[in-house]
Amino acid sequence: AQKITQTQPGMFVQEKEAVTLDCTYDTSDPSYGLFWYKQPSSGEMIFLIYQGSYDQQNATEGRYSLNFQKARKSANLVISASQLGDSAMYFCAMREGLTSNAGNMLTFGGGTRLMVKP
Amino acid sequence: EAQVTQNPRYLITVTGKKLTVTCSQNMNHEYMSWYRQDPGLGLRQIYYSMNVEVTDKGDVPEGYKVSRKEKRNFPLILESPSPNQTSLYFCASSFTSITGELFFGEGSRLTVL
Numbered sequence: 001a002q003k004i005t006q007t008q009p010g011m012f013v014q015e016k017e018a019v020t021l022d023c024t025y026d027t028s029d030p031s032y033g034l035f036w037y038k039q040p041s042s043g044e045m046i047f048l049i050y051q052g053s054y055d056q057q058n059a060t061e062g063r064y065s066l067n068f069q070k071a072r073k074s075a076n077l078v079i080s081a082s083q084l085g086d087s088a089m090y091f092c093a094m095r096e097g098l099t100s101n102a103g104n105m106l107t108f109g110g111g112t113r114l115m116v117k118p
Numbered sequence: 119e120a121q122v123t124q125n126p127r128y129l130i131t132v133t134g135k136k137l138t139v140t141c142s143q144n145m146n147h148e149y150m151s152w153y154r155q156d157p158g159l160g161l162r163q164i165y166y167s168m169n170v171e172v173t174d175k176g177d178v179p180e181g182y183k184v185s186r187k188e189k190r191n192f193p194l195i196l197e198s199p200s201p202n203q204t205s206l207y208f209c210a211s212s213f214t215s216i217t218g219e220l221f222f223g224e225g226s227r228l229t230v231l
Contacts, residue, residue, distance in 0.1 A: 006160075009158075031216055032216055033216040033217055033218075035219065035220070037220075043206070043224070043225050044222065044224055044225070045208065045210075045220075045222035045225075047219050047220070047221075050217060050219060052216065052217060053216075091160060091161065093220075095216050095218065096216070097216055105151075105163055105166055105176060106151070106163075106210075106212075106220055107163070108153075108160045108161040108162075109160055110158065110159065110160040111160045
């Protein structure tokens, strides 16, 4: 079974509007971390935001926030006030605890390509 | 400057010719990992290492070897490359806690003819 699922292969958003990128995950480990990365056309991987499974509040970093719904096992990325420079691939990833069978691997979803329209 | 450095960045080779992609990090991270990225498949883990002399297979280890003789270095070896190993490869490192953000190298684009 897929550990990380991103159901939106591609999305468009109008500049200055907000957009939500979906991510669901699957784990039986009570201790895990969730990450979002951005990959612009230049190819590098840029860390955006982190959410821990025990964190009480949703993570925020500037225009990025993570809508963490633990019971639904979802960790959607919200980008507010989209900018042209936000056009990129976005990857959701999960890291399970050191004692899990995953052995501390960081597993990625298939990605969502976001295109911001001027 | 904290960084993960991988070389070469671009390589075209032929089937069967052994090659090594080097990876080095200067952040004293215990955890290092290799991923390959293919269109529509996201990033898939090839091998990872929790510390010196400790390596484990990821999701797609076939056709690859790694070694971790020093903490800072984690080379990826293709003993006999084949065209299906044409891909974009990323090396990454982090601390081993669940909060450990992965730091990525710039990527190595490999073409096997």
